[in-house]
Amino acid sequence: MITIYKSTDQGLEVVPEICKGCWINATDPTPEEITGLRALGVPPEFITYPLDVDERARVEKEDGETMIVLRVPFARGQAADIPFITIPLGIVLDGQWILTICKHDSEILHEFIAGRIRSFSTGKRNRFVLHLLLNTAARYLSHLREINRAVDQLEDQLERSMRNNALMGLLKYQKSLVHFTTALRSNQVMLERLQRSQFFKTYPDDEDLLEDVITENQQAIEMTNIASDILSSMMDAFASIISNNMNIVIKLLTAVTIVLTLPTLISSFYGMNVTLPLQNWPHTAWLILAASVGVALLVARVFMKRDWM
Numbered sequence: 063m064i065t066i067y068k069s070t071d072q073g074l075e076v077v078p079e080i081c082k083g084c085w086i087n088a089t090d091p092t093p094e095e096i097t098g099l100r101a102l103g104v105p106p107e108f109i110t111y112p113l114d115v116d117e118r119a120r121v122e123k124e125d126g127e128t129m130i131v132l133r134v135p136f137a138r139g140q141a142a143d144i145p146f147i148t149i150p151l152g153i154v155l156d157g158q159w160i161l162t163i164c165k166h167d168s169e170i171l172h173e174f175i176a177g178r179i180r181s182f183s184t185g186k187r188n189r190f191v192l193h194l195l196l197n198t199a200a201r202y203l204s205h206l207r208e209i210n211r212a213v214d215q216l217e218d219q220l221e222r223s224m225r226n227n228a229l230m231g232l233l234k235y236q237k238s239l240v241h242f243t244t245a246l247r248s249n250q251v252m253l254e255r256l257q258r259s260q261f262f263k264t265y266p267d268d269e270d271l272l273e274d275v276i277t278e279n280q281q282a283i284e285m286t287n288i289a290s291d292i293l294s295s296m297m298d299a300f301a302s303i304i305s306n307n308m309n310i311v312i313k314l315l316t317a318v319t320i321v322l323t324l325p326t327l328i329s330s331f332y333g334m335n336v337t338l339p340l341q342n343w344p345h346t347a348w349l350i351l352a353a354s355v356g357v358a359l360l361v362a363r364v365f366m367k368r369d370w371m
Contacts, residue, residue, distance in 0.1 A: 064088045064095050067175070069183040074175065083185035086161040087171060104154055104161065105129075112152025112163040119150070119248040121255055128155040130191065132252070133245035134170050134198050135205050140212070146205050146238035148245035151198075153191055160187045162194075170197050192271045195253065199278035202242060206285050209235050213293060217300075232297050239290040246283045253279060317365045324361060325354030 067085040068077045077084060080102070088099060091113075099109050108129040111117050122129045130153040137146055151170070152163040162171060173179055179193050216231045253276050332350055343349075 082158045084159045085184040088163045112150045117150040119252040144237045147241050195275045202282040236293050242286045321358050321362045324357050328354045
């Protein structure tokens with residue numbers, strides 16, 4: 063789907079056709095829409111590269127056009143095998159308009175469409191790109207907080223768990239953090255190249271904003287690394303806790319089995335078809351019962367003193 067936006071005095075509006083200072087947003091374009099985008103004079107690879115989910119972040123220039131590929135976070139839901147992944151978002155800059163291309167409907171672009179980004183104008187293409195980069199880094203930090211909250215909930219479950227379900231939940235978020243780490247480092251290399259190329263040096267405010275973007279992205283990298291290290295250590299620790307919880311249960315069941323076996327062992331002697339002591343005494347049954355209970359209680363007391371049950 064292709065939607066064309068343009069900033070006016072009333073805000074961001076949808077316009078029917080491409081014009082100067084507009085923003086062309088292409089989300090999972092069809093082959094016909096891709097053909098229409100190529101008619102704009104954009105190099106074909108500038109359109110197809112961002113549609114490859116494995117494309118890395120980078121900057122390319124060709125025939126006066128500039129393409130920036132950015133890895134952005136994408137939430138798939140808590141039930142997915144990997145709740146958070148990253149996808150490429152392509153930004154093509156022309157002298158008249160700006161084009162964004164993405165395989166999926168990115169929540170980052172929704173922030174601009176909903177008008178929640180201050181001082182955003184489709185006519186200021188460089189500033190638009192910088193705000194997009196800054197919002198991407200902020201979105202990574204937001205998803206990291208969501209991951210931390212989910213991990214805290216799983217941690218409470220793991221303290222009492224003897225199953226691997228919660229541990230597998232931690233593994234899902236660890237995979238998400240690996241995706242985040244790889245994408246953020248790729249974005250950092252791309253941002254540093256933009257800074258070295260002095261792409262935003264035309265306006266001093268834009269250059270300062272680029273430095274803020276780089277700082278925010280570095281913070282996201284550091285927080286992701288910290289979260290990943292903590293999660294790895296936590297998984298190792300809770301794997302041991304689950305094993306220990308299982309050992310405690312097995313130890314308790316073994317002790318109970320021994321305690322219950324002793325009365326059975328004593329009473330079984332008087333179930334044999336041989337001559338036994340006190341077999342003719344009328345209170346023999348009560349004596350056997352008392353002896354069985356006494357021995358069971360004695361052994362149970364010994365086990366409890368040794369913390370075996």
